Amino acid sequence: MDVRSESEATPTRNSTAVERKSECELVVTRTVNAPARLVFEAWTKAELFRRWWVPKSYGLTLLSCEMDVRVGGQYRLVFPHGDSTMEFFGTYLEVTPYSRLVWTNEEGDSGETVTTVTFEENAGKTLLVLHDRYPSKEALDSGATAALPEALDQLDELLASLGSTTEAK
Amino acid sequence: MVQSCQARFDASFGALSDATRRGVLEQLGRADASITALAERFHMTLTGMKKHVGVLEQAGLVSTEKVGRVRTCKLGLRALEEEAAWIESYRRLWAARFDELDIVVEELKRKERENGRKKRK
Numbered sequence: 001m002d003v004r005s006e007s008e009a010t011p012t013r014n015s016t017a018v019e020r021k022s023e024c025e026l027v028v029t030r031t032v033n034a035p036a037r038l039v040f041e042a043w044t045k046a047e048l049f050r051r052w053w054v055p056k057s058y059g060l061t062l063l064s065c066e067m068d069v070r071v072g073g074q075y076r077l078v079f080p081h082g083d084s085t086m087e088f089f090g091t092y093l094e095v096t097p098y099s100r101l102v103w104t105n106e107e108g109d110s111g112e113t114v115t116t117v118t119f120e121e122n123a124g125k126t127l128l129v130l131h132d133r134y135p136s137k138e139a140l141d142s143g144a145t146a147a148l149p150e151a152l153d154q155l156d157e158l159l160a161s162l163g164s165t166t167e168a169k
Numbered sequence: 170m171v172q173s174c175q176a177r178f179d180a181s182f183g184a185l186s187d188a189t190r191r192g193v194l195e196q197l198g199r200a201d202a203s204i205t206a207l208a209e210r211f212h213m214t215l216t217g218m219k220k221h222v223g224v225l226e227q228a229g230l231v232s233t234e235k236v237g238r239v240r241t242c243k244l245g246l247r248a249l250e251e252e253a254a255w256i257e258s259y260r261r262l263w264a265a266r267f268d269e270l271d272i273v274v275e276e277l278k279r280k281e282r283e284n285g286r287k288k289r290k
Contacts, residue, residue: 020256
């Protein structure tokens with residue numbers, strides 16, 4: 001599981017910041033120790049994307065992950081949900097290699113959320129800025145459940161995983 | 170700890186499961202308001218609004234204070250905590266995602282180095 005090569009020092013984990021920019025906007029920032037080209041690849045190839053989008057520590061499995069990363073292309077993520085499934089889907093609005101991705105989140109019933117991710121490379125590292133614009137303040141506030149593929153009835157699992165951070169890895 | 174969190178969340182999400190109550194919280198997030206003003210704002214009877222405010226109050230999301238004949242509602246401490254907790258849970262999700270992303274990206278870097286070496290040979 002350890003993918004560090006012998007020549008590299010242990011990579012220090014970069015910190016993730018979340019800021020509520022306005023009533024309808026959330027911004028997440030994080031630096032990744034790799035060139036934008038590789039980070040972009042991990043965001044745009046389904047087989048790579050599905051490996052990190054659902055963190056192992058959350059105990060969920062992605063049933064399927066389809067991504068047609070081009071302007072107007074669709075994506076669809078399917079999670080198990082009780083006896084049925086839960087789907088997250090939308091359309092890519094902008095695809096600028098190694099620098100910018102914009103997509104819609106169309107699964108919500110209160111309008112589309114638009115996610116913009118920018119990749120800024122500097123000295124071999126990439127600053128990721130993820131910007132979510134919700135259709136309304138209410139949609140953002142109720143995102144407590146929408147942001148995660150858990151439904152309310154699975155919230156206890158989520159809390160259990162959040163409570164045991166020592167087991168998170 | 171998880172148990173008590175769960176009870177809290179049950180009460181909060183129960184209170185938040187109603188669009189009017191979410192609207193009331195949103196309104197109170199901007200400014201305190203009387204029950205009468207809220208009833209008018211949401212085109213509702215006084216009795217109906219009192220009920221909603223009661224549920225929010227029980228969940229600790231709203232607190233009320235009666236001054237003279239007017240009952241004023243404001244956001245409860247819990248509502249403010251919920252927002253902070255919400256952001257924190259969102260941040261944790263992203264932090265966990267990015268930690269996994271690091272692993273994927275490290276693997277890509279390694280592969281690229283290996284390919285580079287092969288090409289040079």
